[in-house]
Amino acid sequence: MSPKKFIAHRAWASSALGTLLLTGCASAPQPAPTAETPPAVEAAPTAEAPPVAEAPAAAPVVAEAPAAPVVEEVSEEAVRRLGVELKNLDRSVRPQDDFYQFVNGTWLKTTPIPADRARYGTFIELADKSELAMRAIIEEAAAAKARPAGSTPQKVGDLYNSFMDTERIEKLGLKPVASELSRVKALKSKAGLPELYAEMQRNGLQTPFVMYVGQDQKQATRYIAQVSQSGLGLPDRDYYTKTEQRFVDIRAAYLTYIEKLLTLAGEKDAKKAAEDIFALEAKLAEKSWDRVKNRDREATYNLKTVKELDALTPGFSWARFLKATGAQKTPGVIVRQPDFLQALSQTVEATPLPVLKQYLTYKVLSGRAPMLSSAFEQASFEFYGKTLQGLQENRPRWKRAVTAVEGSLGEAVGQLYVERHFSPASKQRMQELVSNLREAFRQGIDGLDWMSAETKAQAQAKLSKFNVKIGYPDKWRDYSRLKVVPGELVANVRRSEVFDHAYMVSKLGKPIDRQEWGMTPQTVNAYYSSTMNEIVFPAAILQPPFFNPDADDATNYGAIGAVIGHEFSHGFDDQGSRSDGDGNLRNWWTEQDQAGFKQRTAVLVEQYSGFSPLETMKVNGQLTLGENIGDLSGLAVAYKAYTLSLQGKEAPTIAGFTGPQRFFLGWGQIWRGLYRDDAMRQMLLTDSHSPPQYRVNGVLRNMTEFYEAFGVKEGDAAYLAPEKRVKIW
Incomplete structure (x- = not known):
């Protein structure tokens, strides 16, 4: 995956980013892209979700109710108001024992993972729906006879058609990357690396480190260049060192993949070159920070001058590199992993120039493989799809073409998506829910028995400054300078990468653009940015089962209300809480309150570290801490908001479920998800989110309100x- 796919030319790339889920990339809240996910890995949303709906319903188990639900007839109106797909419930499971299975068990037993997916669930279902909507928009442009040059329809249509023209792609062979390969071949000495790295990064290709421009976490009113470790073709450093047989097999397959690409490109001794490339990556992996350490916003904030960077990496000119990237106006450089850069410098010095050139040649081939002839495309899929994720078949070409268009022209097609698929009424209702959640969070802070008045005042000040974005940007991005040419797939993507890079570095010296979005409207996700101190909800997530305008408030508060609460809570998780209301990284806690906070989060770390979805592998409670806080506190705040919305009245019982029970059903069903073992293995090592079953059960066991709703008792x-x-917030 290119640096653009990590940075997405967005200001939020530099902030502690809390997301509802990830889309196949770096972990959150991780301020900077690490570019460790390989170029060809499918960038589809991670599946972590569930809905429910049928006629006969089971009366839920309440405090005084029998263990076995009683089936009763439910009207269509009741089902509509319930907002829960009752057919997915597994009534053989007691909610007091395994709520996730109770809500989703039948679906989990009867739903296959599609052959072209590594995981499946509500997020993927909605992403598929969004993808079909985008296909209609894009193919309409592609089929149009009159497409004025330079217009959005022309760019969208020609880019899509260039991806779909497999006959031309096959004939071109390696010609589309000839200039990039020649550029690497022309490297005469290591002294030329600054300009070569800069060019490759502008073109969206992986190098041993990545530079991007984002907000300065300690001076959030300015943009600054930032540097992070990169260079690995496997998903994480641990893939290079773990001794379990599955990882041994993956490394062997990776060597075969490297050799295959080099052979296709005409390398005479591809086997030896592959071994040398892997050895180089293994050295980079050894010095790479792990993902837990990369979450530490203080540890990854190391402000350097160009002179200090030169001293850190002798022989590498940072002034020349920054000039070549167009980032020479930066007021300094924030280095996330200084000792990695130092080790990289030593590794490069010790590595023969021919090996470095082979490594960079491989990065060109691997980065472009999915867009080249079938031999390259198939090699990429065989390793990154089948071996790493367990996919049975590649995604249909039209789907990959839609992804390519969205990657290059995301907001251009997003604007059309909003016009056709997003209701103003949904935005208004979301604004009301956000307002209610904010008030609940405000009251929740005041009610904390472990926090002092001094720290509460600081927390309230931060909460009052939260900015909220719903649906789509108020200002759409201008793509008029992006050139798209018929039949030039690789060149079109390369021009898109260069266009995005230029857009990113052009921010240096300018005021922070607070209208900018970090996700497109058609993305099924949500996020919090600490440097912007904002929560963002794209249009595509505002549909059932997350947001159902026909459903009762209880279900909506348990679903989209808890999502809102989740993003609010990211501002107060273990990393987000390090920033103030203006987005600046600073400590606003008293020493005693900070100790109390850490005591509570340590218990949460211990709880989640005990969960094991795969034999021999457990959840990393420290890596997932921020998201686990988001889930727990978000659901607690949403429940408080729901009770406030009742204004003292008792919620009606619908289809046999009380209001509190429907609230928890709303939460349980959105996390329905299935994973292939290899996908789960990768998730446990690289993802800051817990597997879906623990996002339900791991949270509910901490909520007294759940015990009361379903009569959970000791035993x-x-x-x-x-x-x-x-209980944290």
Whole structure:
């Protein structure tokens, strides 16, 4: 995956970013892209979700109810108001034992993972729906007879058609990357690396480190250049060192993949070259920071001058590199992993020039492989799709073409998506829900018994400054300077990368653009940015089962309300809480309150570290801490907001479920998800989100309100002793 896919030319790339889920890339909240996910890995949203709906319903288990639900007839109107797909419930499972299975069990048993997916669930279902909508928009442009040169329809149509023209792609062979390969071949000495790295990064190709421009976390009113480790073709440093047989097999397959690409490109001794390239990557992996350390916003904030950077990496001119990238106006450089750069300098010095050139040649081939002839495309899929993710078949070409168009012209097609698929009424209702959640969070802060008045005042000040973006940008991005030429797939993508890079570096010296979005409207996700202190909800997530305008408030508060609460909570998780309301990284806690906060989060780390979805592998409670806080606190705040919305009245019972029960059903169903083992293995090593079953059960066991709603008692599998339950916000 190119640096653009990590940075997405967005200001939020430099901030502590909390997301509802990830889309196949770096972990969140991780301020900077690490460019460690390989170029060809499918950039589809991670599947972590669930809905439910049928006629006969089961009466839920309440405090005094029998263990076995009683089936009763439910009207169509009741089903509509319930907003829960009852056919997905597994009534053989008690909600007091495994709520995730109770809500989603039938779906989990009867739903296959599509052959072209590594995972499947509500997020993927909605992403597929969004993808079909985008296909209609894009193919309409592609089929249009009159497309004025330079217009959005012309660019969208020609880019899509260039991806779909497999006959031309096959005939071209390696010609589309000839200039990039020649550029690497022309490298005469290591002294030329600054300009070569800069050119490759502008073109969207991976190098041993990545430079991007984003907000300065300690001076959030300015943009600054930032540098992060990169250079690995496997998803994470651990893939190079773990001794379990599956990782041994993956490394062997990776060597075969490198050799295959080099052979196709005409390398005489491809086997030896592949071994040398892997050895170089293994050295980079050894010095790469792990993902837990990369979450530490203080540890990854190292402000350097160009002179200090030169001293850190003797023989590499940072002034020349920054000039070649167009970032010479930067007021300094924030280095996320200084000792990695130092080790990289030593590794490059010790590596023969021919090996460095072979490594960079491989990065060109691997980065472009999915867009080249079938032999390259198939080699890329065989490793990154089949071996790493367990896919049975590649995604249909039209889907990959849609992804390519969205990657290059995301907001251009996003504007058309909004016009056709987003209701102004949904935006208004979301604004009301956000307002209610903000008030609930405000009251929640005031009610904390472990926090001092001094720290509460700081927290309230931050909460009051939260900015909220819903649906789509108020200002759309201008793509008029991006050139798209019929039949030039690789060149079109390369021009898009250069266009995005120029857009990114042009921010230096300018005021922060607070209208900019970090996701397109058609993205099924949501996020919080600490440097912007904002929460963002794209249009595509505002549909059932997350947001259902026909459903009762209880279900919506448990679903989209908890999503809103999740993003609010990211501003107060273990990393987001390090920034103030203006987005600046600073400590606004008293020493005693900070100790109390860490005590509670340590218990949460311990809880999640005990979960094991795969044999021999467990959840990394430290890596997933921020998202686990987001889930737990977000759901707690959403429940408070729901109770406030009732204004003292008792919620009606619908289809046999009380209001509190529907609230938790709303939460449980959005996390329905299935994973292939290899995808789960990669998730556990690289993703800052917990597997879906723990996003439900791991949270609910800490919420007294859940115990009361479903009559959970000591001895039930979901029971956790009161003194072991965690409440943070």
